[in-house]
Amino acid sequence: MARVSRAGRSAEPAVRFNHTLLQRARLELDLTQEQVAASIGVDVRTYRRYESGAVNDPRLGFSVRSPSRRRIIERLGAELGLAEGELLVVGVEAAPGAEPAAEEAGAASQAAEAPAPAWRPLHAHTLQRARHFVGRGEILDRLSAWADASPPCPRVIALLGVGGAGKTAIAERFLQRLGDAPRPGGVLVWSFYDDPRSEAFLDQAAAYFAPGAGASGPGAARPPAAPGEQLARLKEALGQGPPHLLVLDGLETVQAEGGAGRAHGELHDALLRRLLCAVASGLGGARALVTSRFELADLSAWAEGGLATIRPEPLCEGDAASLLRRWGIHGDDGALGALFERTGGHALSVAVLGSYVGAFLGGDAGRLSAAQAAHLAEAEHDDVLARRLSSVLSAYARALPPGERDLLARLSVFPGGAGEEALHQLIRAGGEIAGAMAGWGAAELARGLARLERLGLVFAARPGERCYSTHPFVRQHFKSLLGVPPERVHAAGSAAPPPRLDEAPRRAPHEREAVDAYEAILTELLGAGRAGEAYEIYALALGGFAHLGLKLGDMARGARILRAFAGGDDPRDMPASLPARARASRVYDAGLYAGALGDLAFACACYEAHNELAGALGDPALLAMGLRTLAYTERLRGNLTGARGLLERSAEIAGGAAGSARRAADQLHAVRALALLAAVLHDLGEVDAAGERFARLRELGDAPVARRALWEAEHALALGRRDEAREATERNIAECRRRGWEGHVAHGHTLLGLALLDGGDGDGGDVASAEAHLVEARRWASATGEVEVALRCQELAARIALAAGRLDDGARQALEGLHVAEACGFGPFRARLAVVAARCALARGAGAAASATALADSAVAWAGEDAWARADGLHWAGVARAAAARGEERARGRELLAEAAALRARLRHPGAAATREALERLGG
Numbered sequence: 001m002a003r004v005s006r007a008g009r010s011a012e013p014a015v016r017f018n019h020t021l022l023q024r025a026r027l028e029l030d031l032t033q034e035q036v037a038a039s040i041g042v043d044v045r046t047y048r049r050y051e052s053g054a055v056n057d058p059r060l061g062f063s064v065r066s067p068s069r070r071r072i073i074e075r076l077g078a079e080l081g082l083a084e085g086e087l088l089v090v091g092v093e094a095a096p097g098a099e100p101a102a103e104e105a106g107a108a109s110q111a112a113e114a115p116a117p118a119w120r121p122l123h124a125h126t127l128q129r130a131r132h133f134v135g136r137g138e139i140l141d142r143l144s145a146w147a148d149a150s151p152p153c154p155r156v157i158a159l160l161g162v163g164g165a166g167k168t169a170i171a172e173r174f175l176q177r178l179g180d181a182p183r184p185g186g187v188l189v190w191s192f193y194d195d196p197r198s199e200a201f202l203d204q205a206a207a208y209f210a211p212g213a214g215a216s217g218p219g220a221a222r223p224p225a226a227p228g229e230q231l232a233r234l235k236e237a238l239g240q241g242p243p244h245l246l247v248l249d250g251l252e253t254v255q256a257e258g259g260a261g262r263a264h265g266e267l268h269d270a271l272l273r274r275l276l277c278a279v280a281s282g283l284g285g286a287r288a289l290v291t292s293r294f295e296l297a298d299l300s301a302w303a304e305g306g307l308a309t310i311r312p313e314p315l316c317e318g319d320a321a322s323l324l325r326r327w328g329i330h331g332d333d334g335a336l337g338a339l340f341e342r343t344g345g346h347a348l349s350v351a352v353l354g355s356y357v358g359a360f361l362g363g364d365a366g367r368l369s370a371a372q373a374a375h376l377a378e379a380e381h382d383d384v385l386a387r388r389l390s391s392v393l394s395a396y397a398r399a400l401p402p403g404e405r406d407l408l409a410r411l412s413v414f415p416g417g418a419g420e421e422a423l424h425q426l427i428r429a430g431g432e433i434a435g436a437m438a439g440w441g442a443a444e445l446a447r448g449l450a451r452l453e454r455l456g457l458v459f460a461a462r463p464g465e466r467c468y469s470t471h472p473f474v475r476q477h478f479k480s481l482l483g484v485p486p487e488r489v490h491a492a493g494s495a496a497p498p499p500r501l502d503e504a505p506r507r508a509p510h511e512r513e514a515v516d517a518y519e520a521i522l523t524e525l526l527g528a529g530r531a532g533e534a535y536e537i538y539a540l541a542l543g544g545f546a547h548l549g550l551k552l553g554d555m556a557r558g559a560r561i562l563r564a565f566a567g568g569d570d571p572r573d574m575p576a577s578l579p580a581r582a583r584a585s586r587v588y589d590a591g592l593y594a595g596a597l598g599d600l601a602f603a604c605a606c607y608e609a610h611n612e613l614a615g616a617l618g619d620p621a622l623l624a625m626g627l628r629t630l631a632y633t634e635r636l637r638g639n640l641t642g643a644r645g646l647l648e649r650s651a652e653i654a655g656g657a658a659g660s661a662r663r664a665a666d667q668l669h670a671v672r673a674l675a676l677l678a679a680v681l682h683d684l685g686e687v688d689a690a691g692e693r694f695a696r697l698r699e700l701g702d703a704p705v706a707r708r709a710l711w712e713a714e715h716a717l718a719l720g721r722r723d724e725a726r727e728a729t730e731r732n733i734a735e736c737r738r739r740g741w742e743g744h745v746a747h748g749h750t751l752l753g754l755a756l757l758d759g760g761d762g763d764g765g766d767v768a769s770a771e772a773h774l775v776e777a778r779r780w781a782s783a784t785g786e787v788e789v790a791l792r793c794q795e796l797a798a799r800i801a802l803a804a805g806r807l808d809d810g811a812r813q814a815l816e817g818l819h820v821a822e823a824c825g826f827g828p829f830r831a832r833l834a835v836v837a838a839r840c841a842l843a844r845g846a847g848a849a850a851s852a853t854a855l856a857d858s859a860v861a862w863a864g865e866d867a868w869a870r871a872d873g874l875h876w877a878g879v880a881r882a883a884a885a886r887g888e889e890r891a892r893g894r895e896l897l898a899e900a901a902a903l904r905a906r907l908r909h910p911g912a913a914a915t916r917e918a919l920e921r922l923g924g
Contacts, residue, residue, distance in 0.1 A: 015061050016088075016089055017050065018086060018087050019055075020241060021086060022076065022080070027815070029854070033051065036080070039075075040076055040079055042072060046072075050072070051152075052150055053150065053151075055069075062088065077847060080848070081848030118182030118184070119182060119183050119187070120180065120181075120182055120183075121186070122186065122189070122204075123175075124188060125191035126189075126191075127168050127171055127172040127189065128172065128469075128471055129169070129172050130173075132351070132354075133169060135319035136173070136312065139312060143157065146287070147178060151282075151285075154305070154306060154307060155279050155287050155306045155307075156276060156287065156290060156307045157287075157307075158292060158295075158309045159171060159292075159311075159312065160292055160295065160311050163472065164346055165314070168249050168471075169347070170291075171247055171291055184242055185245060187245045190205075190249070192251055194250075194417065196250075196560075197560070198268075198560075199554070201248075202231060202272070203230060206229075206234045209237040230785070234275065235283060238278075239284040243287065244286045245287050246286070246289070248290045248291070251267075251294075252293040254267060254268050262569040264297065265296060265298075269560075270597040270787070271556060273298045274824075276298065278819075280302040296309075314345030314347070320336070320343070320350050323350050324339060324350065324354045324365075326354070327357070328358035330364070331365045351456055352396065352456070352474075355456050356399065359399075359455055393474065394477075397478065402435075403440065404451060405436070406434075407423070407445075407452065408457060408458065408470065410426055410435070411423070411475075412470055412474070412482075413486045413489045413493070414469070414490070415469075418469075419466055419467040420445060420449075422493040423493065424445065425492060426492055427439075427440050427445065429492045432484045433484060433489060435484070452468075457474055485528045508547040509542075510552065515542065515552070515557070518537055518542055522537040523561075526565060526567075529577075532578065538565075539582075539585075542561075544589060549589075549593060555597050555786070556597065559590065559593040559597060562587075563590070570609075571606045574587060580613055580617055581619075584610050584613035584622065587610045588606070590606045591603045591610065591633075595633055596787065597787060598788075598820070598825075600636055600637050601825060604634065604637075607630035608630065611623055614626050620654065621654065623650075624650045624654035624670070627646045627650035627673075628646070628650045628669070630646055631646035631650065634646065635683070636825075636826055637825050637826070640683050640864075644680050644681070647673050647677040647680060650669070651670050651674055655670045671702045672708065675693075675697055675708040678694050678715070679715070682711075682714075682868075684866075684867060685867025685903070685906065691715070694715065705732060706735075706736055709732040710729070710747055713725040713729045716728070717751065718907075718909075725751065729748045729751050733745050745780065746776070746777040746778075746793075749776040750793060750795075753773035753774050753777070753799075756770040757770055757800070758803065765803055767804045770796070770803075774793060774796050774800060791829045791833075794813055795814075795832055795836065797813040798810045798811075798813035798840075799836060801813055801840075802836060802840055807844055810837075810839075811837050811840040814834070814836040814837035814840065817829065818834055818837065827862060828864070830858075830859075831858075831860075831862040831866060832869055832872070834856070834858045834859035835869070838855035838856040838880065842876070853877065853881060856877035856879075857873075859873030859877070860873035860877055867903065867907060871903040871904045874896050874903065875900040875911065878893045878894070878900055879897070879918055882918060882922055890922060893922060894922045897915055900915045901915045
């Protein structure tokens with residue numbers, strides 16, 4: 001729409017600077033704000049004004065009359081490969097992710113006249129509301145300003161503190177200020193205290209923020225995403241630009257406490273880790289408010305920008321006195337001050353103590369016994385505040401009537417809260433299940449719940465429902481007073497009958513509700529120390545990794561279940577009551593889940609623990625398998641020398657066992673180790689040695705199938721024998737499909753797709769057929785979320801886009817994959833994807849040479865021991881510098897191309913001739 005002057009005449013349409021495109025281009029090229037600022041010759045503060053949109057006047061738009069602004073636009077375009085028509089758009093601020101050309105500006109302007117969609121906040125869980133709230137004004141003001149601030153600002157704010165410090169209460173009061181009126185972006189509230197399942201959170205978030213095609217508007221219903229689609233769907237929606245907000249309470253329930261397996265504060269779930277890292281680095285307008293007892297170890301890289309930490313201090317004496325008075329405590333400042341000293345200002349302790357004195361001591365602080373006061377004042381132990389609160393809760397438990405005490409204890413069995421009907425079922429069960437509630441009717445239950453709510457011990461867990469829950473600290477204390485196994489209480493209060501183990505072997509469940517029920521019972525059994533029965537549920541009812549992982553793709557659930565078996569983050573802590581072979585099996589499965597989720601470091605820790613158990617058992621086949629799987633994972637990490645050593649040991653162990661005629665299966669382990677060793681030797685650049693071992697496998701009569709055939713086909717394709725690779729892979733796919741090995745089928749389709757594109761360093765090929773193979777491969781990646789296959793799909797998608805000339809799409813696919821590879825520790829994939837991104841930048845023209853050079857240099861650095869990735873990185877780093885006008889850059893390009901030529905010749909790389917030609921053009 002054209003601007004109208006004061007005289008009523010139509011003025012020229014306002015021009016706006018497309019700051020969202022600038023941010024996207026920078027992120028796609030993996031550059032920091034400081035790097036771009038330096039490359040265009042401005043200070044970083046000036047650059048941030050452009051990327052944040054602060055250079056756009058709300059009324060007049062963006063003026064380009066200034067010569068300095070004109071120079072900045074020209075330099076930005078040259079460095080990032082953007083046209084002026086993309087950076088300067090008419091009449092509309094470009095939506096995130098949009099790259100309108102100049103001729104599309106009119107249509108974009110008309111779209112801007114439509115009102116932005118309105119989003120209503122979604123409270124998936126109700127955060128516990130402090131019955132009386134005091135202080136915290138400075139923190140709330142900061143959060144309110146942050147919620148409406150324009151970038152640059154922290155994308156993640158973490159409220160950190162000990163349990164009961166008031167973090168949840170602050171988040172709940174912030175949401176009150178925010179209100180439930182429609183907003184330009186969505187607000188999703190999730191409590192991991194109520195539901196620690198990360199896949200359930202991702203399901204809910206994807207359904208809310210990404211309603212899908214044909215849906216009626218923000219938050220519209222959409223079928224649950226498959227495990228492999230959850231994160232991709234959610235990130236795509238959050239990256240569109242609206243100021244979406246995630247409020248995540250109780251993150252410590254899904255963080256590690258530190259130990260042999262994980263760092264303190266590390267997120268257990270790789271998908272949740274990748275989501276929060278993406279938000280912290282800048283994902284559209286998305287932000288996250290997180291509460292936790294632990295530091296966010298995974299976001300430490302953004303501590304100076306994308307992440308801000310707020311640590312609520314203990315209540316000051318004045319605020320504590322105000323809170324105590326609101327609980328009905330009377331007395332002079334001295335009496336209230338004495339109570340304050342006994343709590344240390346710990347918010348929950350002050351509230352519970354105030355509730356206790358107000359309810360049971362008539363509000364008279366002087367009636368608190370000397371013994372109680374002395375106990376509360378203890379300060380010799382590390383967790384002083386927790387001890388003090390536990391003392392108050394113990395006094396509370398003694399003072400409550402037996403029925404209300406048992407009601408609170410039974411309510412504590414249900415982390416997500418329990419409704420009145422579930423509590424009625426407990427009462428009807430009678431005996432020790434009902435406890436002191438036996439004989440209660442609806443009126444007594446209602447009175448008990450109402451009184452506990454008035455005392456601040458329970459709260460309504462879900463809006464509009466008569467469902468109640470408790471603070472995690474309160475829950476932990478009162479659950480210890482049950483006097484009956486918690487799984488019995490949970491089963492009695494469940495609406496559905498408990499799963500039947502006698503039916504499990506006939507059919508492992510596919511329905512999510514049934515799997516949820518089995519997991520709930522399994523968790524309670526582990527809590528009761530009945531690891532053997534829990535093992536039966538996992539291995540028989542849920543089918544172990546073969547069913548839960550490979551068929552359902554429920555990798556996050558499987559990893560969570562096996563973490564529960566270990567009771568923490570150290571895979572060596574599987575229950576001693578399980579037989580050693582069962583412990584080894586569970587630890588191995590934990591590694592499989594972790595590896596599939598892209599958590600490679602933890603997967604290696606699991607396999608190392610498995611190998612210790614296998615060695616103690618004296619089982620050569622089990623140890624050979626564990627060493628091989630560990631080597632497979634180390635290869636993905638880029639530790640090729642380490643993988644080689646593990647495989648040589650595995651082959652030696654399996655070969656020795658086979659020689660003693662123990663089992664025919666040992667021969668199979670030896671063959672598999674030899675096949676993977678051949679693949680590792682190929683990566684290391686020992687091409688002839690790799691070929692000899694593949695030939696040796698055929699002499700042994702090994703039929704090439706599954707990974708063994710895929711590795712040999714990759715070897716052939718790298719050497720330019722494309723027809724051989726394609727024919728072998730087509731046969732392998734048919735056999736794997738017949739056996740139901742869909743993961744290998746997906747890997748095969750990515751290999752076929754690459755084989756159909758032009759080899760060496762050329763572009764083109766049979767793009768349409770390659771895209772068909774990509775679709776097939778993504779079926780498995782979408783169903784399971786297996787990161788290795790997803791990265792193979794990302795590489796193929798980027799190569800297809802490059803071959804088809806879709807350079808922006810190719811760069812986007814490559815950089816998205818690169819970020820995943822970096823977050824998950826897939827070393828060689830980082831190098832390969834950086835090469836594709838560099839090629840896309842080079843194809844844009846000389847203006848993007850700097851970006852191409854930076855990406856190719858990164859590929860060389862990330863290649864590590866992978867000779868093929870290093871050769872490609874060297875080649876493209878040299879080609880990028882060959883386009884430079886400066887003599888020193890061209891000289892450096894000549895050096896890189898000479899090194900690439902020598903390495904490619906040794907590898908018999910199909911692109912060796914292209915490297916020699918590039919070197920000759922530089923006079924090398």
